[in-house]
Amino acid sequence: MNDSLSRRRFLRQSFAFSAAAALGRLPLSAAPMQRTDGSNWLMIGDWGYERFEAQKQVAAAMQQYVAVNRVKTDALIMLGDNWYGDMTGGVDSPRWKTQFEEMYPESTFNCKAYAMLGNHDYQRMPESKVDMQLAYARRGNTRWTMPARWYSFQFPATKPLATVIVLDSNVQKPRATKATGANFQMSLEDQAEQLRWLKLELAKPRTTPYLLVMAHHPIYSNGPHGDHEVLIAEWLPLLEQHKAHLYFAGHDHDMQHLEFEGHPTSFVLSGGGGADLYNLTIPQSQRGPSAEKVHGFTHLEMTAEHLTVKHFDEQCHLIHAFTKTPAGDVRILS
Numbered sequence: 001m002n003d004s005l006s007r008r009r010f011l012r013q014s015f016a017f018s019a020a021a022a023l024g025r026l027p028l029s030a031a032p033m034q035r036t037d038g039s040n041w042l043m044i045g046d047w048g049y050e051r052f053e054a055q056k057q058v059a060a061a062m063q064q065y066v067a068v069n070r071v072k073t074d075a076l077i078m079l080g081d082n083w084y085g086d087m088t089g090g091v092d093s094p095r096w097k098t099q100f101e102e103m104y105p106e107s108t109f110n111c112k113a114y115a116m117l118g119n120h121d122y123q124r125m126p127e128s129k130v131d132m133q134l135a136y137a138r139r140g141n142t143r144w145t146m147p148a149r150w151y152s153f154q155f156p157a158t159k160p161l162a163t164v165i166v167l168d169s170n171v172q173k174p175r176a177t178k179a180t181g182a183n184f185q186m187s188l189e190d191q192a193e194q195l196r197w198l199k200l201e202l203a204k205p206r207t208t209p210y211l212l213v214m215a216h217h218p219i220y221s222n223g224p225h226g227d228h229e230v231l232i233a234e235w236l237p238l239l240e241q242h243k244a245h246l247y248f249a250g251h252d253h254d255m256q257h258l259e260f261e262g263h264p265t266s267f268v269l270s271g272g273g274g275a276d277l278y279n280l281t282i283p284q285s286q287r288g289p290s291a292e293k294v295h296g297f298t299h300l301e302m303t304a305e306h307l308t309v310k311h312f313d314e315q316c317h318l319i320h321a322f323t324k325t326p327a328g329d330v331r332i333l334s
Contacts, residue, residue: 038303039156040071042109045079045216045250046118047273048099050086054295054314055274059103061316062297066108071299073109074156076143079250079270080118080169080216082133086125090132091139100144112145114153116166118216118251119184149186150194152201154208161302162210165201168194169215169249171230195234202242209304209326213239214248218269220260222282222291223252239265245307245324248298253278255298255311256291257320264328268309270298289332290320308333 042062047055066073087093104113115137121129130149137146149168154160172185186194219231219239239247243264253276256269272295284291295314300307310321310333321333 038301038308039074039161041075041077041300041302042066042073043077043079043248043270043298043300044273045269045271046081046253046275047078048081048083048095048120049275050084052099052103052274054276055099055103057314058273058295058297061312061314062104063108064316065297065299065312073111075111076104076109076113077214077248077300078113078115079214079248079273080116081120081250081275082115082118083129084120084275087129087132088126090127091136093132096136101142106143109143111143113143114164114166115144115146116214116216117149117168117170119170121216122170122184122186149190150197155302160208161304162212163206163208165198165211165213167198167213167215167235169217169228169231171234173230198235198238202238206242210246210302210307211242211244212246212248213244213265216249217251218249218256218267219247220258220267221249221252221269222256222258222280222284222287223254223269223271223278224281225252226281239263243328245326245328246300246309254280254291254293255296255313255319257289257309257311257322258287258291259289259330266309266322266324266330268298270296270311272296272314289322292319294319 044058049055065071087095115133117130121133123129133146136142137144150166152165155162155164168186170184170186171191172188217228217231219236220227240263245266246268247265248268248270250269250271252269253271255272258267277293277295280291280293296312296319299310306323306325308323311319313319323331323333
């Protein structure tokens, strides 16, 4: 079969794979995978929950996956809602040790943890959790990496494969109320400043094979938060214009991969890091190729030839995987 599928044909293929996977999850092989020259990232979103039994399960699965497959983790990606609830003590809160430094130990994940802000990170409990996270990164003795509320970098530093743009998606929604998140939003001035920055950043000549964009809120989601009207209006045309390969997000507490005919960007949601799960409102049979209500994590492997994205559940079972080439060709892995 031709690996380069049209979007319409790709979606039909994807639904068939997802249905098969739902009948019996693909087990993690006990045999180590062959190492490649690629870069390996592990991603989690919505992880810093006050009750962290599920977070422990996911973190243990990540450690098992790394050990069994001899994966050298080159980066952790923390997709927002890093801290739910009270963080008394700010940078000195004991939760930094128990739910970050020890939960994802440096002995296993000896790499930077690139972080972004979610809506719960905007809560003041009792002080600004945004300022706290920026201050923790400035300490210099931690893997926690958040140089600003929005930032960019190339990865790896030598012979980079990806241009990465990290955004603050806590933009103002026109009809938001306090109950729906109006108290979890940036100012309109900051929103406009970030959008100007994003346009300038994307306008720079790109020398890497891949463009990756990530933020806490999904642009499209099959979960209860649904599609984001502001991000669709402000960010989606820019992703299309500059042919972003992947957009990563969390926010809905599940694992998703969505494709849309004619759009160059694959939309990947990894929101199963530890918070309570959400029911999907759009089944994957209607919009996919994959959407599952599970805790879990995501592995991104980058080589010059292709990106490989794999979703795993909290038992370390593979639930969905696909590849994407620099030219934008997508293929489901079975």
